[in-house]
Amino acid sequence: MGKEEKKIIFKSVNDLPPMAMSLGTMWVNKTASWRNLRPIIDYDKCIDCMICWKYCPEPAIYLRDPDERVAIDYDYCKGCLICVEECPVDAIYTEEEGK
Amino acid sequence: MKRMAIVGNHALSYGALLSRVQVIAAYPITPQTQVVELLSEMCADGTLKAEFVKVESEHSAMAAVMGASASGARAFTATSSQGLALMHEVLHWVTGARLPVVMGNINRAFGPPWSIWTEQTDSLSQRDTGWMQIYAQDNQEVLDSVILAYKVSEQVLLPTMVVLDAFFLSHTSEPVEIPDQEMVDEFLPPYENKYILNPDDPHAFGGLTNPEWYMELRYKIHKAHEEALQLIEKEGREFEKLFGRYYGLVDPYRVDDADTILVAVSTAASTARYAVDLLRERGKKVGLLRIRVFRPFPYERVKEILSGAKKVIVLDRNLSPGAGGIIASEVRGALANVKNHPPVFSYIMGLGGRDITTKNIMELFEEVEKMEEGKDIIWKGVKI
Amino acid sequence: MRKLTIPREEYMTPGHLACQGCGGALAMRLALKALGKKTILSIPACCWSVIDGPFPYSAAGVPIFHAPFETAASTSAGVAAAMKILGKEDVNVVAWAGDGGTFDIGIQAISGAAERGDNILYIVYDNEAYMNTGIQRSSATPYKAWTTTTPYKFPKARPKKDIIGILAAHKIPYAATATVAYAEDFVKKVKKAASMRGFRFIQVLSPCPPGWKTPPEITIKLARLAVQTGVFPLYEVENGEKYKINIKPKKLKPVIEYLKLQGRFRHLTQEDVDEIQRMVERNWKVLLAREEFSKQIEKIV
Numbered sequence: 029m030g031k032e033e034k035k036i037i038f039k040s041v042n043d044l045p046p047m048a049m050s051l052g053t054m055w056v057n058k059t060a061s062w063r064n065l066r067p068i069i070d071y072d073k074c075i076d077c078m079i080c081w082k083y084c085p086e087p088a089i090y091l092r093d094p095d096e097r098v099a100i101d102y103d104y105c106k107g108c109l110i111c112v113e114e115c116p117v118d119a120i121y122t123e124e125e126g127k
Numbered sequence: 128m129k130r131m132a133i134v135g136n137h138a139l140s141y142g143a144l145l146s147r148v149q150v151i152a153a154y155p156i157t158p159q160t161q162v163v164e165l166l167s168e169m170c171a172d173g174t175l176k177a178e179f180v181k182v183e184s185e186h187s188a189m190a191a192v193m194g195a196s197a198s199g200a201r202a203f204t205a206t207s208s209q210g211l212a213l214m215h216e217v218l219h220w221v222t223g224a225r226l227p228v229v230m231g232n233i234n235r236a237f238g239p240p241w242s243i244w245t246e247q248t249d250s251l252s253q254r255d256t257g258w259m260q261i262y263a264q265d266n267q268e269v270l271d272s273v274i275l276a277y278k279v280s281e282q283v284l285l286p287t288m289v290v291l292d293a294f295f296l297s298h299t300s301e302p303v304e305i306p307d308q309e310m311v312d313e314f315l316p317p318y319e320n321k322y323i324l325n326p327d328d329p330h331a332f333g334g335l336t337n338p339e340w341y342m343e344l345r346y347k348i349h350k351a352h353e354e355a356l357q358l359i360e361k362e363g364r365e366f367e368k369l370f371g372r373y374y375g376l377v378d379p380y381r382v383d384d385a386d387t388i389l390v391a392v393s394t395a396a397s398t399a400r401y402a403v404d405l406l407r408e409r410g411k412k413v414g415l416l417r418i419r420v421f422r423p424f425p426y427e428r429v430k431e432i433l434s435g436a437k438k439v440i441v442l443d444r445n446l447s448p449g450a451g452g453i454i455a456s457e458v459r460g461a462l463a464n465v466k467n468h469p470p471v472f473s474y475i476m477g478l479g480g481r482d483i484t485t486k487n488i489m490e491l492f493e494e495v496e497k498m499e500e501g502k503d504i505i506w507k508g509v510k511i
Numbered sequence: 512m513r514k515l516t517i518p519r520e521e522y523m524t525p526g527h528l529a530c531q532g533c534g535g536a537l538a539m540r541l542a543l544k545a546l547g548k549k550t551i552l553s554i555p556a557c558c559w560s561v562i563d564g565p566f567p568y569s570a571a572g573v574p575i576f577h578a579p580f581e582t583a584a585s586t587s588a589g590v591a592a593a594m595k596i597l598g599k600e601d602v603n604v605v606a607w608a609g610d611g612g613t614f615d616i617g618i619q620a621i622s623g624a625a626e627r628g629d630n631i632l633y634i635v636y637d638n639e640a641y642m643n644t645g646i647q648r649s650s651a652t653p654y655k656a657w658t659t660t661t662p663y664k665f666p667k668a669r670p671k672k673d674i675i676g677i678l679a680a681h682k683i684p685y686a687a688t689a690t691v692a693y694a695e696d697f698v699k700k701v702k703k704a705a706s707m708r709g710f711r712f713i714q715v716l717s718p719c720p721p722g723w724k725t726p727p728e729i730t731i732k733l734a735r736l737a738v739q740t741g742v743f744p745l746y747e748v749e750n751g752e753k754y755k756i757n758i759k760p761k762k763l764k765p766v767i768e769y770l771k772l773q774g775r776f777r778h779l780t781q782e783d784v785d786e787i788q789r790m791v792e793r794n795w796k797v798l799l800a801r802e803e804f805s806k807q808i809e810k811i812v
Contacts, residue, residue: 036567041343046284046351047225048344049322050331050569057526057564078515082694083731085537086525104525108532108720109728150592152585178592183623187585190578190620194553194589197576200596202589220579324551324574324590326602331569333577335561 030055031103059086063107065122067100073119074098080111080120129305135296136161138266138303139205139231139289142273144175145311146229149200149318152180152191154210157243158293159233162205185210189217189230196226197332199325201277201318205231207293208249209238215253218286222257222348224333225322227280227287229273230258234393235293236479244480245293247392247445251421251453257348259287259355260421262392264378266301271372274306278315278362283351284322293480295394310369352423359420376425378417379432381407385414387492388433390458391442392418395483399442402488413492418454429461436469438501440491444477451475451504470501476508517698518544527570529562532727534717534734535636536562537691539571539607542634542715545701548573550603551594553587555617556580557609558643558719559636581616583608584624584633591630603705606633610651611641614672625681625710632704632711635674638719646722653742654790655783656775658722663778670790674714675748682751683710689745690716692734696745696757716743724774736769741795746802754802766791 033055038044045051069080074097081089081098089111092099100111112120133141139162143151151170153163169175178195182188185206192202206214211232221228236246250260261276263269269291276287291297324332336344360375367373380400382388391399396417406413416432418425433439439462443452450456455473462468472495477483487507494505522543529536535558543550550573554560560577564570578586583606591604608617613635624631640658641647648658650672661667678686685704689697697715704711718734720727737743741763746756766788770776779787 038340038567041346044340044343044347045567046322046344046347047223048333048336048340048566050334050564050575051567052569053524053572054526054528054564054568054570055524056568057528059526062531082517083537083691085529085533085540085730086527087521087523087540088525091519101525106531108730110532110731113728114731149596150589152589152592176596178596180588180592180629181627182585182588183619183626186581187588187620187623190582190585191589191592193582194576194578194586194591195593196589197586198551198590198593198597200593202593216579217582224576324576326549326551326574329548329569329572329574331563331571331575331577334563334566334569334575336566340566 058103059106060103063105063125065107065109066102066125067105067107067109067112067120067122069098069100070119070121071097073117075117075119077116079114079116083110083114085110128307130302131305132300133266133303134161134298134300135266135269135291136233136298137165138269139273140165140169141305142270143203144169145306145308146201146274146277146315148175148177148203150178150180150192150195150202151204152182152188152195153204154182154185154188154206156185156207156210158235158297159205159207159210159231162231185213186217189214189221192228193217193221193224193226196228197224197324199318199320199323202228203230207233208235211249211253212237215256218253218256218258221286225284227277227284229276229280229287229289231273232288232290233293233297234290242479243293245295245444246478246480250288250290251445253288254422254453257285258422259285259352260290261287262290262419262421263296264393264397264417266296267303267372268374269296270303270305271366271370271374274311274315275362275366275374279355279358281318281320282358283355285348285351285355290393292394306370314366314369356423356425374419376420377428377432378419380415380417382414382416382432384412386412386437387440387495388414388416388436389440389442389488389491390416390418390454392421392454395442395444395477398483398485399488402485405485406489406492411492424457426461429458430465433458433462434465434468438472438495439469440472440474440495442474442476442488442491444483446475446478472498472502472505474505474507481508516695517541520544522548522572524570524572527562527564529558530721530727532720532730533562534691534719534730535559535638538636538715538717541691541694541697542701543571543573545698546603546605546705549601550605551590552576552605552607553578553583553590554607555583555612556643557612558638559607561643580612581620583612583617584620584631587631587633588624588627588629595630604631606631608633608635609643610635610637610639611649614650614674622681625678625683628709630708632713634713634715636715636717638717638722639671640722642719642722654787655779657778658775666778678712679748679751683712685711685747685749687747688714688716688743690734690738690743692731693738693745693758700747722775725772729772733769733772736764740764740766740769741791742766742769744795744798746798752805752808754798754805756798756802763792763795
């Protein structure tokens with residue numbers, strides 16, 4: 029499971045479980061379009077304090093490979109900007125989407 | 128196997144014991160209390176290895192057995208009247224979640240005014256909750272029906288209500304055969320359900336479902352009821368092989384050549400059986416159709432048996448105010464598509480525990496003999 | 512490996528349907544980090560009925576039973592009974608409910624389960640109104656707050672219900688408050704509660720940007736200010752007697768710093784603010800006194 033998760037397609041009633049039982053995860057639902065402002069991490073300023081990671085309600089901030097620095101998954105980030113607000117060193121700035 | 132004189136309430140308790148229920152959650156209400164008192168003792172002395180959650184309301188009782196059943200435990204509760212009404216919301220939920228909970232309900236009239244006596248309006252008001260409903264006519268059937276209910280419920284993933292009359296069964300001692308545990312175990316395997324709350328295979332149950340698939344899930348519930356129609360009779364025959372007693376969807380009596388057939392449920396049907404015998408002795412061609420299973424409604428059986436009669440009487444110890452007898456409405460519905468179907472005479476009687484005597488029932492046949500056109504509602508015994 | 516202050520493992524997936532900056536979504540993410548995989552959630556009607564995602568998907572990563580509104584505690588009681596009889600007592604049986612389902616419609620079932628000592632961890636993510644139905648007042652709504660059923664001209668006339676007081680009166684082993692701002696404290700409390708048996712209760716204040724009429728980015732700031740102003744103190748109560756305040760600001764910040772950021776309080780007059788300030792200070796002193804008193808209980812009894 030993860031970002032590659034595929035949508036579940038039912039063709040008929042026969043494909044359904046007896047009750048409304050989940051068969052997949054919400055990884056299928058990319059929420060990038062919710063975002064107006066895109067938070068961008070300035071890695072020169074970032075002090076690896078992990079506060080943005082800690083407070084992300086999605087979570088759309090993860091520890092990237094291989095250096096384990098925080099990174100934003102723009103497929104899922106809804107643009108709430110808690111990370112921008114909470115960053116103690118102003119290492120996250122924003123850009124308007126679609127520009 | 129041993130034979131004991133027990134009240135109907137205790138027949139429910141023994142049914143739960145022999146079904147090896149694992150979680151019980153219940154709240155006391157007259158006339159159900161003896162069911163849970165005996166089960167409490169059984170749990171306390173280790174006769175029954177079950178968790179008994181002594182909840183603070185019937186609403187919580189039904190929610191707790193729902194949670195238990197969803198977790199893979201065989202769950203049981205019992206209630207009556209106001210308690211059943213309080214459960215109403217959760218009854219729908221248990222069906223939608225497809226949980227094979229079994230519950231005893233002692234039929235008792237609704238208040239106000241306060242009444243503790245029998246009437247079927249409480250359980251029949253739960254008609255559309257999707258619960259299977261079995262109406263027992265004696266204490267042996269009460270006990271046996273609990274075991275049968277689990278057997279069928281767990282195959283079709285639908286809950287079942289085993290229903291009995293207040294006092295006439297709940298508090299009346301009758302000789303009852305208590306089946307051997309090994310034989311019950313042979314008939315009823317342990318509860319296994321792959322659709323359960325399991326951290327090793329996590330699923331969410333009952334999440335928001337869009338109009339795109341909601342209807343299909345309801346269709347499945349209905350299909351499960353249709354499947355249960357077959358299964359109830361099949362398991363009834365299996366049960367008969369082991370225990371020598373058969374229980375089906377309906378219980379016809381002397382109907383083969385009957386001109387007039389009376390439809391009834393529960394203990395009123397036992398009384399009616401005796402009335403039929405007396406009338407037969409007088410040369411009247413009368414018969415009885417006891418409806419044992421009200422949901423799923425046995426349309427085909429009812430049609431088969433009633434369409435050959437010249438007149439049909441329905442005895443309803445219940446009332447849907449503004450409409451009439453609830454079972455009569457089902458019977459009329461069943462006959463509607465039968466060509467030249469017999470007229471239906473719908474009697475309301477015995478509400479709030481008023482006696483229904485043999486004499487009363489013989490009068491119904493006598494009254495109907497003089498009538499040609501069916502009647503939507505006839506009040507029997509109201510002091511007008 | 513980074514030095515992390517809360518567990519690294521994620522159970523909740525992104526893509527869920529919470530609004531931007533949702534405190535309730537973050538509360539779940541943090542709680543699951545503390546609880547781990549061996550967890551079963553019962554969720555009554557609340558924002559999380561929607562957040563988790565539509566059939567056939569789920570975001571939580573642990574089993575969920577969606578339950579009727581007032582049944583979080585009673586459904587969980589049944590789950591806990593089943594876990595016991597089935598020998599699966601290593602599973603955390605968790606009721607996860609909003610403030611409406613807890614303070615209002617579900618309180619009878621909570622009281623029943625608490626009194627019985629059912630083996631449940633009950634977590635209320637408290638966003639201080641019926642947010643899922645569109646911001647109607649609940650008994651968790653604070654004094655003078657706007658909601659759609661307490662309009663500006665007639666804001667809520669009574670203070671927020673003291674739910675911890677009610678639970679403490681049941682003498683349950685553990686009751687605690689938390690907020691999403693103090694994530695380490697919340698995670699620690701969930702872990703502590705999970706390690707105990709019986710009925711345990713945690714109230715986690717979870718700011719709601721649409722309901723509080725606040726920009727989503729200040730969710731954490733608000734949850735922090737709620738603690739720093741004394742509006743929502745962080746404390747634990749063990750066995751209904753032993754009070755412990757977890758965060759004790761040397762000096763409480765003025766409540767206006769918390770209130771002025773929220774649209775739901777924008778109608779407040781100076782008098783209102785002063786009154787709230789007095790109420791908060793009084794409650795804070797009472798709480799300090801309770802903590803002090805609980806140190807002496809051992810000597811008294």
